[in-house]
Amino acid sequence: MLFPIRARADERPARSRRRSGRRSPLATVALVTIGLLLTGGAYTLFTASSGANAAIDLSSPQAIAQGKKLFQANCATCHGLALQGTVAGPSLIGVGAASVDFQVGTGRMPMARDAPQAEARQPVFTDTQTKQLAAYVASVAAGPGLPPSKYLTLTGDATRGAELFRINCAMCHNVAGAGGALTEGKYAPNLQDTTPAHIYEAMLTGPQNMPVFNDDNITPQDKQDIITALKTQAQNEDVGGFTLGDLGPVAEGLFLWIFGLGAIIAFTVWLTARAN
Amino acid sequence: MTTTPETTTAPAEAVSFDRTEAADARRSGAGVTGWAANYLDERTGISYVVREFGRKIFPDHWSFMLGEVSLYSFVIILLSGSFLTFFFQASMAEVVYNGSYVPLKGLQMSAAMQSALDISFDIRGGLLMRQIHHWAALLFIAATGVHMMRIFFTGAFRKPRELNWVIGFTLFILAMGEGFTGYSLPDDLLSGNGLRIIAGMVEGIPFIGSWIEWFLFGGQFPGTAIVGRLYTLHILLLPAAVVALIGLHLVFVVVQKHTQFAGPGRTNDNVIGYPILPVYAAKAGGFFFIVFGVVVLIATFFTINPIWTYGPYDPSPVSAGTQPDWYIGFADGALRLVPHGWEFVLFNTTYSLNIIAPIAVLGLFIVTAMAYPFLEGWVTGDKREHHIADRPRNMPTRTAIGAAGVTFYAVLWAAASSDLIATHFRLSIEGVIVSMQFTLIIGPFIAYFVAKRICLALQKKDREMALHGYESGRIVRLPGGEFIEVHEPVDEYERWKLVSYNDYEPLMLRPNANGKIPPQERVRAVLSRWFFEDRIEPVSTTEVELASHH
Numbered sequence: 001m002l003f004p005i006r007a008r009a010d011e012r013p014a015r016s017r018r019r020s021g022r023r024s025p026l027a028t029v030a031l032v033t034i035g036l037l038l039t040g041g042a043y044t045l046f047t048a049s050s051g052a053n054a055a056i057d058l059s060s061p062q063a064i065a066q067g068k069k070l071f072q073a074n075c076a077t078c079h080g081l082a083l084q085g086t087v088a089g090p091s092l093i094g095v096g097a098a099s100v101d102f103q104v105g106t107g108r109m110p111m112a113r114d115a116p117q118a119e120a121r122q123p124v125f126t127d128t129q130t131k132q133l134a135a136y137v138a139s140v141a142a143g144p145g146l147p148p149s150k151y152l153t154l155t156g157d158a159t160r161g162a163e164l165f166r167i168n169c170a171m172c173h174n175v176a177g178a179g180g181a182l183t184e185g186k187y188a189p190n191l192q193d194t195t196p197a198h199i200y201e202a203m204l205t206g207p208q209n210m211p212v213f214n215d216d217n218i219t220p221q222d223k224q225d226i227i228t229a230l231k232t233q234a235q236n237e238d239v240g241g242f243t244l245g246d247l248g249p250v251a252e253g254l255f256l257w258i259f260g261l262g263a264i265i266a267f268t269v270w271l272t273a274r275a276n
Numbered sequence: 277m278t279t280t281p282e283t284t285t286a287p288a289e290a291v292s293f294d295r296t297e298a299a300d301a302r303r304s305g306a307g308v309t310g311w312a313a314n315y316l317d318e319r320t321g322i323s324y325v326v327r328e329f330g331r332k333i334f335p336d337h338w339s340f341m342l343g344e345v346s347l348y349s350f351v352i353i354l355l356s357g358s359f360l361t362f363f364f365q366a367s368m369a370e371v372v373y374n375g376s377y378v379p380l381k382g383l384q385m386s387a388a389m390q391s392a393l394d395i396s397f398d399i400r401g402g403l404l405m406r407q408i409h410h411w412a413a414l415l416f417i418a419a420t421g422v423h424m425m426r427i428f429f430t431g432a433f434r435k436p437r438e439l440n441w442v443i444g445f446t447l448f449i450l451a452m453g454e455g456f457t458g459y460s461l462p463d464d465l466l467s468g469n470g471l472r473i474i475a476g477m478v479e480g481i482p483f484i485g486s487w488i489e490w491f492l493f494g495g496q497f498p499g500t501a502i503v504g505r506l507y508t509l510h511i512l513l514l515p516a517a518v519v520a521l522i523g524l525h526l527v528f529v530v531v532q533k534h535t536q537f538a539g540p541g542r543t544n545d546n547v548i549g550y551p552i553l554p555v556y557a558a559k560a561g562g563f564f565f566i567v568f569g570v571v572v573l574i575a576t577f578f579t580i581n582p583i584w585t586y587g588p589y590d591p592s593p594v595s596a597g598t599q600p601d602w603y604i605g606f607a608d609g610a611l612r613l614v615p616h617g618w619e620f621v622l623f624n625t626t627y628s629l630n631i632i633a634p635i636a637v638l639g640l641f642i643v644t645a646m647a648y649p650f651l652e653g654w655v656t657g658d659k660r661e662h663h664i665a666d667r668p669r670n671m672p673t674r675t676a677i678g679a680a681g682v683t684f685y686a687v688l689w690a691a692a693s694s695d696l697i698a699t700h701f702r703l704s705i706e707g708v709i710v711s712m713q714f715t716l717i718i719g720p721f722i723a724y725f726v727a728k729r730i731c732l733a734l735q736k737k738d739r740e741m742a743l744h745g746y747e748s749g750r751i752v753r754l755p756g757g758e759f760i761e762v763h764e765p766v767d768e769y770e771r772w773k774l775v776s777y778n779d780y781e782p783l784m785l786r787p788n789a790n791g792k793i794p795p796q797e798r799v800r801a802v803l804s805r806w807f808f809e810d811r812i813e814p815v816s817t818t819e820v821e822l823a824s825h826h
Contacts, residue, residue, distance in 0.1 A: 116704070158379045166465065166593040173596060175465060176585045180596025181695035185704035188596065232379055233585065239396070240407060240579030248466065250693040252580050253602025256414040260574055261345075261422065264415070267566050268341040271559060 056128060058097055058135040058146070067136025070129055074110055083140050095205065096143020097134035102201035104130045106194075108208075116185035117208050147200040151224040154196070154231050161229030164222055168213065176246035177230050182209055192234045192246075196227045330553030335536035339426045344560060346419035347522065348567040349412045356409040357511065363399050365391040366507030368463065368500040377584050385463070385588030388503045392462035392583055407575035413458060414580075415571060417451050417603040424448060428648070428678050430665035432535045435658070438649040440528040445646045447521050450514055452603050457510035459581075459601055463503055466581070468589030469598045471502065473608070480631030498591060535665040538776040540769050544663045599692055609691030610634035613713050645681060655803045656780055669738070670777040672731035673807045679727035680720035687716045728810070735812035741766055742774040742815045743823040765824070775815045782808045 056063055072081065078089030085091030092100075103109040104125055108118040125133065138145065166175060172188035174180045179190035186209050191199065200223050206212030218226070244251040317323045334340070367387040373380050375390065376397040395402035424444060427433055433441035456474075460467045475497045478489045494501035533547050542548050550556045586595070600608050611634055618629040644651075652674065653659075668675040690697070691712045698705040745763040753759050766774070783804035787793050 159381055159383050162379060162587060163383065166587050166590070166595070170465075170593050170595040175587065175593075175595035176582075178597065179699060181698040181705045183705060185698070185702070185707075187699050229379065236379070238579060239584075240403060240582055241577045243579045243582065246582075246585065247696060248597055249581075249599045249601045250597070250605075250696050252578075253414060253605065255578065256411065256574075256602070257418055260411065260415050260570065261418050263570050264345055264419070264567060265338070265342075265422075267563070267570075268338040268345070271341065271563060272336050272338045274336075 056131040056135070058131065058138055060135070063132045063135040064139045066129075067132035067134070067139075070125070070133050071136050074124075075133070078111075083137065092137055092140075094141040094143045095137060097131075097138040097146050098144040098201040099205040099207065100134040100137045101130055101146055102198055102205060102207055104133055106198055117187070120189060144201075144204045147197055147204070147223075148220070151220045152196040152200060152227065153224075154228045156221070156225035156228035158225070158229045158232045161222075161225030161227070162233070164218065165226050165229055168218065169226070172210075174246070174248075176233065176243075178246040191230055194230075196231065199223075199227050199230065326553070329530075330551060330557075332530060332552045332556075333547045333549045334534055334552065334556050335547055335549035337537060339430075340534065341563065342419055342423040342426055344563060345567055346416055346423055347526075348564045349416035349419060349571065350518070350522065351564070352412040352568055352571055353409060353416060354515070356405050356412065357515075359405045360395060360402075360409060361511055363391060363395050363402065364388070364461070364507075366461065366504045368498075368503050373588075380584060380587065383588060386503065388461060388463040389583070389588045392464070396584065404572075404575060407578075407580050408571055410458075410580045411575045411578075412571045413455050414601060414603075415567075417448070417455055420444075420448050420451055421603075425678070425682065429668040429675055430535065430537075431662065431671060431674065432665050433649040434662040435653060436532050436661050437528070437535075438653065440525060440532070441649050442646060443521055443525050443528065445642075447518060447525065449642070450518050450521065454510065454514045454518065455601055455603055457506045457514065459604075460506050461503060461510060462581075462583050463589050464581075464583035465586040465589050465593060465595060466583075466598060468498065468591070469594050470600055470604075471498065472591070472594075473600075473611070477611075477631050477635070480628040481635070482625065482627055482632070498589070533663065535663055537667070538664050538773055540772045542664065544661065547663075597695060602689070605692035606685055606688040607634070607638060609688035609694075609712075610638055612694055613688070613691050613709065613716060615713065641681075641684065648677075655783075655800060655807055657783065657800075657804075658778075658780070662778075664776075666777065667773075669731040669734040672728045672735070672810065675731050676724040676728035680724040683719045683723035684716065687712055687719050691716075732810060732812060738774040739812055739815055742771050743819060771820070775820070777814055779811065779814050780804075780808045781811075 071079075071083075075092075078086055079092050080086050080089075083092040103118070105123060105127070107121040107123040110124055111118045112121060123130070134146065137143075165173075165177075169177075172180055172182065173191055174188075177191035180188050182188060188210070194202075202210060203213040203218060203223055203226070204215075213223075244255055313323075365387045369387045370384055371387050371390050373383050373385050373390050373393065375381075375394050377393055380393065392406075395406055397403070427441065427444070456470070460471050475489055475493065478492065479485045481488065489497065492502070492505070493499040494505075534549075536542050536547055536549065539548070550559070599605065611630070614630040614633060618633060620627050620629070666674075668678075691709070694708045694712065695705055697703065698708050745765040748762045748764040750762040751759055752762055783801045785793055785797065785801045788797075
């Protein structure tokens with residue numbers, strides 16, 4: 001046992017010489033970190049740019065043809081070759097471009113697994129492909145179209161929007177848009193990071209368990225107000241400090257018991273500790 | 277600050293009047309402090325109080341400081357609350373908000389909500405004060421709860437302290453009342469939803485429910501009176517009751533002295549620890565600032581009750597994830613756990629068992645917990661005073677009952693967040709509710725048996741250690757080839773803690789003077805057997821001596 005230790009001790013001068021050399025041992029770590037950051041950053045940029053609203057003419061025959069190919073390859077197994085639906089998936093006749101853009105654009109479709117409800121995830125298709133799919137589905141039968149971009153700017157009345165949100169949406173999505181539970185394992189998702197277009201489309205088409213809020217019920221102007229309210233709330237700085245997930249008294253109580261009372265009990269133990 | 281003998285005898289000397297004497301005393305004596313102490317003492321006789329109170333001894337143990345935490349958080353609540361009253365308007369008059377928070381500008385709301393928003397956005401330091409007040413309130417009740425558990429599990433409620441347990445329990449209930457009235461004051465969406473639930477519960481009481489509701493709210497819910505009425509309760513009646521009972525609670529502690537854990541030199545007739553002056557006062561004073569500091573730190577960095585996000589109250593919207601503050605959670609949980617369809621109609625009246633049952637169960641739970649000292653005293657028949665706190669393991673049945681009670685409460689409490697448990701752990705809410713319904717019934721039994729077994733096992737271990745010492749980890753090979761592990765005897769001080777505890781035996785039923793066994797004695801005997809059937813006797817002196825010889 002003694003020999004290896006002594007051998008290592010002999011090596012020590014050599015190691016310290018190398019440490020004072022040109023390349024620090026941290027250089028490799030730094031290089032890897034920089035590399036990862038660059039790749040990650042580029043990826044984010046790429047996905048972000050593809051998420052921007054690509055201007056595609058939904059009525060163009062090329063887009064429809066392209067969409068049809070994508071549909072047949074990726075969606076027809078469940079929704080049927082003629083959109084008529086199968087036992088595995090509903091008919092898509094008349095759902096419109098808005099519905100496709102929401103379901104595919106948020107990654108809910110193609111569905112990851114058979115679950116109580118389709119969950120949002122990283123989209124499988126690029127924005128262009130999503131719009132092509134939408135163009136194809138809309139070409140088969142008419143339905144709600146993509147939201148007009150003038151309603152997607154955050155220039156609505158946030159006060160009125162928040163009131164509309166409280167009355168129509170908060171019972172499922174929570175007053176801060178933090179989401180909430182529904183029956184049988186379903187849930188209303190968190191809306192704080194949802195894009196204006198997707199919020200608009202969700203109201204218009206009522207995906208999954210959500211009711212439809214059509215334009216007679218909540219006018220496009222109302223929808224814009226709601227989107228403005230949600231987004232300003234999400235963008236506002238949190239005046240009171242960290243919000244603990246906007247979950248209200250449960251999160252506050254848990255925090256107080258674990259960290260507040262925990263810290264204070266640690267102090268009581270410290271104050272009554274006796275030197276050994 | 278201590279009163280020296282010189283100053284206490286000073287009044288007698290001061291009888292012969294001499295102009296220079298006072299000045300001399302100031303120059304030669306203890307300086308300004310001594311002079312001031314003397315001045316006060318000559319006029320108030322305060323040295324007597326300082327001497328008596330300053331020599332009061334408090335034993336040192338971390339768990340003895342939990343009650344202090346709740347006292348200090350109450351002081352923080354009083355200070356921050358007084359600040360808030362300067363600016364809060366307890367009125368439900370409708371106004372149009374025109375303050376600094378832009379997303380609510382132009383919205384109709386009550387004056388109460390508007391002033392709460394003004395405190396948050398337009399009064400300097402107002403938001404910090406609001407958050408300090410609310411966080412301190414959560415801490416106050418949490419610390420009180422943990423303090424009560426300490427009292428329960430160490431048997432510090434036994435004679436002569438039964439009444440103080442009842443006072444403390446009443447304080448806990450009053451504190452919950454304080455909390456709930458405060459939660460309801462800002463008249464935001466969350467507090468209004470909470471009040472709606474209370475109104476519904478009141479309505480569910482048969483016959484008198486609707487009358488009481490109209491009486492409380494001054495008409496149909498929500499009416500225009502409730503905020504003002506709750507405010508009176510919140511800042512006048514309840515705090516006065518809390519302050520009075522805290523005073524009484526502390527007088528009891530001083531008069532009855534504090535309990536201490538068993539140890540060498542500690543008997544039922546003395547208290548070993550530090551005197552209030554100077555050690556304990558300095559320690560406790562410092563601790564107050566630590567508690568204050570922790571609360572301010574939390575209030576600075578973490579939002580609590582963001583009423584600007586909730587918006588003003590309006591009877592139609594209810595937000596998902598609407599919960600009461602943690603201390604009312606057990607009641608909300610009880611409502612959530614009632615099985616579907618618990619109601620019946622009799623003579624045109626609907627009886628809402630979904631409300632009556634939780635009220636009855638919680639009422640029974642609270643009354644039982646409050647009366648526990650008297651129940652245990654009756655079962656043990658122990659009329660002696662107890663100033664030595666029990667180690668929880670040495671009263672296995674009591675500890676097990678406590679564990680069962682805590683589990684029951686904890687399940688109800690967790691049930692109040694059933695929806696958040698469902699969304700955050702990806703479960704179905706029905707599954708969460710059903711499993712909690714089962715846990716509510718079965719959980720306390722499991723907790724009871726597990727806690728009792730752990731206590732008995734720990735007692736056995738203590739007994740083993742007291743008699744045969746602890747395992748030293750030193751393995752010795754005997755000449756015959758046998759390996760043994762050497763046990764080192766515990767020292768006398770350690771052994772004291774292991775062997776000194778009360779041992780009760782199950783009650784033997786014997787006929788009374790009339791030659792009869794009254795029925796209540798039979799019940800007592802059954803309960804006593806349940807309590808003390810499984811017990812580990814403390815090690816006796818003879819046993820220790822015998823063990824030390826081999």
